[in-house]
Amino acid sequence: MNASLLRRHRGFSLVELMVSVVIGLLALLFATRLIVSGEKNKDAAVGGSDSMQNGMLALFSLSSDATAAGWGLNDPMVAGCDTSFSDASGYALPAMPRAGASITPLAPVVIQSNGANPDLISFNSGTSQAGAGSIKLFADYTVGNTLTVDSKNPYGFNNGDVMVIAPLTPGSGKCTLFQLSGFGPPPNSTILVNSGGAYRFNAIAGLPNPYKQNLAYIYNLGSPTLMHFHTWTVSNGVLLLRATELAGAEAAGVSVTDNVVSIKAQYGFDARPPGPNPYDPTPGADGMQITAWSGTMIDADSDGVAGSPGDYQRIAAVRIAVVARSKNAEKPNSAGLCTATPVAPTVFASSAPAGVAAVPVQVNVAVAGDTVSWQCYRYRVFETIVQIRNAQWRP
Incomplete structure (x- = not known):
């Protein structure tokens, strides 16, 4: 048997095996880096x-x-007015500073x-179809669940609608957000502010702030489910x-x-x-x-x-x-x-x-x-x- 044939029968040499291992490791390294990348x-x-x-x-x-x-x-009268607000469901207006005091302004943003x-x-x-529809307060309000207004049947005012009453002169007093709970019996032009039941924004029957005759307006913001x-x-x-x-x-x-x-x-x-x-x-x-x-x-x-x-x-x-x-x-x-x-x-x-x-x-x-x-x-x-x-x- 000649020398070349003998070498073929003996297989790979150690050097050839090491070279193969190194090449394989390099290929594996490059493949791993490629996958990671x-x-x-x-x-x-x-x-x-x-x-x-x-x-x-x-x-x-x-x-x-x-x-x-x-x-x-x-x-x-409404934009930026410091507003009394209460919600039985837990929503709260954000507090802001004004002249060293904390207020809750009613404003677009x-x-x-x-x-x-x-x-x-x-x-x-709001979502009222009247936009900024309003009625005037027609008698002083101090306490109670009845507000006297200048219209017997205010257009677009419905039971449960959210209202805001605001003083005529901006900054002269607080606004109040409440819900209309119905209309008083004729012949008086009155709207009611009752609490409980569906009137989640009425913490009490009536309003927490007083208002003067002809010096306050009531605005309709629409249904509470859409506001x-x-x-x-x-x-x-x-x-x-x-x-x-x-x-x-x-x-x-x-x-x-x-x-x-x-x-x-x-x-x-x-x-x-x-x-x-x-x-x-x-x-x-x-x-x-x-x-x-x-x-x-x-x-x-x-x-x-x-x-x-x-x-x-x-x-x-x-x-x-x-x-x-x-x-x-x-x-x-x-x-x-x-x-x-x-x-x-x-x-x-x-x-x-x-x-x-x-x-x-x-x-x-x-x-x-x-x-x-x-x-x-x-x-x-x-x-x-x-x-x-x-x-x-x-x-």
Whole structure:
């Protein structure tokens, strides 16, 4: 047997075997890295898609509320009025500061600004077909469940409708929200305010505040099952909605979408000098214009008080931002650090409309109780500006 044939019968040499093992390990390493890289790319793509869907849903929900805000609340007697409000189902108006005191204003939009943390944003609107239909109080009211009015059969006023009584001079007293519980017997022109049963907004029979004859008006906001008083918040990465017309969501709220880490809002004020019409303290006939953005109330009407009724009537628009994050966190690098998002996102950085200074806010996107660093997630910011058009159609 010759030498070459002998070598073939002996099989692979040790060197050849080691070379084969090394080649196999290299191939396995490259395949593993390829699979890991593919999984990372897939997670990033899926996470980006999740944040896109969640963010768009959240922004659409808030902007839809903002579009309808102010219907029925546009009269200067009502907009921004400190309002006595009670709901047996647990809904509450957000508290705001005014002249060192805490008030609950009835306004198209109310923002509790929390700095870098998520804001609390409330949008309010009635649903009465009469819009801002009202009747005058025709006798002094001090106590009791009967209000004397100047109309025997007020148009569009029905049993159970939600009412707001407001003093003729804005800021001269408190408003009261209540439910109409029927009409008094003829020939008197009276409406009743009874408690219990279907009248969830009547904590007591009657009103907690006095009102003077011919110095107060009663406005109809429509059916309580349709009235839109909505408050939006974010808790532990979940967008929550509290709503007066959504059963079970009045007090604690319901989840709308997850992986939303923050919502922010700013008022768009028209802070120009008042127009010539003494009954409408807002600027002139060219309509409302945004001249300043602020996450808190300012003295927009120059009456010396920030958050007065006139300031709420100067809100021309609201700027909304939603920050959503990817569903899955990315893995840290070899040093144990995440680099998916090295810097927290900033909202409201652009100047809009042109010439109006932006008021940017860097958002805290950390979720309480999350064991993963916020830097391991990717984020998307969604912004929009919504005109509060209903508030500008004043009687």
